[in-house]
Amino acid sequence: xxxxxxxxxxxxxxxxxxxxxxxxxxxxxxxxxxxxxxxxxxxxxxxxxxxxxxxxxxxxxxxxxxxxxxxxxxxxxxxxxxxxxxxxxxxxxxxxxxxxxxxxxxxxxxxxxxxxxxxxxxxxxxxxxxxxxxxxxxxxxxxxxxxxxxxxxxxxxxxxxxxxxxxxxxxxxxxxxxxxxxxxxxxxxxxxxxxxxxxxxxxxxxxxxxxxxxxxxx
Numbered sequence: 001x002x003x004x005x006x007x008x009x010x011x012x013x014x015x016x017x018x019x020x021x022x023x024x025x026x027x028x029x030x031x032x033x034x035x036x037x038x039x040x041x042x043x044x045x046x047x048x049x050x051x052x053x054x055x056x057x058x059x060x061x062x063x064x065x066x067x068x069x070x071x072x073x074x075x076x077x078x079x080x081x082x083x084x085x086x087x088x089x090x091x092x093x094x095x096x097x098x099x100x101x102x103x104x105x106x107x108x109x110x111x112x113x114x115x116x117x118x119x120x121x122x123x124x125x126x127x128x129x130x131x132x133x134x135x136x137x138x139x140x141x142x143x144x145x146x147x148x149x150x151x152x153x154x155x156x157x158x159x160x161x162x163x164x165x166x167x168x169x170x171x172x173x174x175x176x177x178x179x180x181x182x183x184x185x186x187x188x189x190x191x192x193x194x195x196x197x198x199x200x201x202x203x204x205x206x207x208x209x210x211x212x213x214x215x216x217x218x
Contacts, residue, residue, distance in 0.1 A: 038160035043207040045189025046163060053126075054204070055155050056080040056165045061148070063138060063172035068146070071136045072096070076103070078130040088120040090129070096136025103130040144217040146177065151210035161207050168201040168211060180214040 062074040079090065092100065097116055105111035109122025111129050118131055141147035148170065155164040172179075174197035182199070186192035193200040201211065 039162070039206040040159070041154075041161055041208050043184075043209055044205060045187060046204045046206065047189045049165075049204060050163055052163075053081055053083075054163050054165050055082070056167070057153065058167040058169075059150070060169045061135075061137075061150070061171070063148075063170065063177070065173050065176060067138050068176060071138045072098075072134050073136070073138050073148070075133050075135045076130065077132075078128060080126075080128040082107075082120075082123050082127040082129075084125045084127070085123050086121065088123055090118040090120070090131075092116045092118075092133070094135050094137075098134045100131060100133040103132050105129045141214065145180070146215040146217075148213045148215070149210065150212075152208040153210075154208045163204060163206050164209075165204045166201070166209070168199075168203075170199045170213065172197055172215070174218075176218055177215045178218055180216045182214075183212045184209075 056079070058078040058080065060076040062076075064074070067073050082088070094116070100113050100116065100118070102111045102113060102118060105120070105128070107124040107127035108120055108129070111118060111120050113119075118129065120127070120129060137148060137150070139147045139149075150168070153164060153166055155162050178196075179194060179199060182192060182194070182201075184190060189205065190203045191201065193202075199213065203209070
């Protein structure tokens with residue numbers, strides 16, 4: 001049975017590798033005749049979901065007051081609607097990562113941490129795993145400003161990029177920071193909800209998506 005690999009790169013990097021497992025109709029069609037319609041990395045926001053199960057990524061980043069001097073931010077992340085496979089390795093590619101741990105796992109036999117990765121076995125259709133960690137992703141940018149860059153998010157299979165549903169949330173101390181700008185800006189298929197201390201983005205897209213937030217000090 002042919003091995004399969006999916007790549008999703010939330011925040012500074014995650015590689016999700018699926019070993020050979022049960023065949024599933026929701027996996028992208030890789031027939032040569034369909035090659036002309038394959039996205040090769042260009043970012044396209046979608047306003048309607050395709051007729052297949054879509055991988056879902058939920059990210060929550062929590063910036064605390066200590067983050068402003070250390071750069072360390074709390075990360076909570078879930079990968080949901082997974083395909084049924086025998087084994088999956090989720091590898092986190094951060095320059096700074098610590099205290100990686102599994103919070104919950106459903107519809108699978110096991111989920112365990114090994115170094116900077118999470119190993120899943122016996123994943124069933126629609127499985128979900130949630131983790132927590134601390135990541136050093138907040139950077140000083142200019143006179144008293146800060147930058148937080150997440151991505152590139154993507155779901156890649158062989159040479160093509162396929163739909164990924166992303167729920168992205170950032171929280172910060174609104175007495176210390178003010179959100180100055182968001183890139184990309186709100187648009188069809190990329191919904192932005194912002195209020196003091198909280199940003200929530202919902203999007204469905206193909207290709208590669210990088211989100212950059214600029215903050216100013218209060």
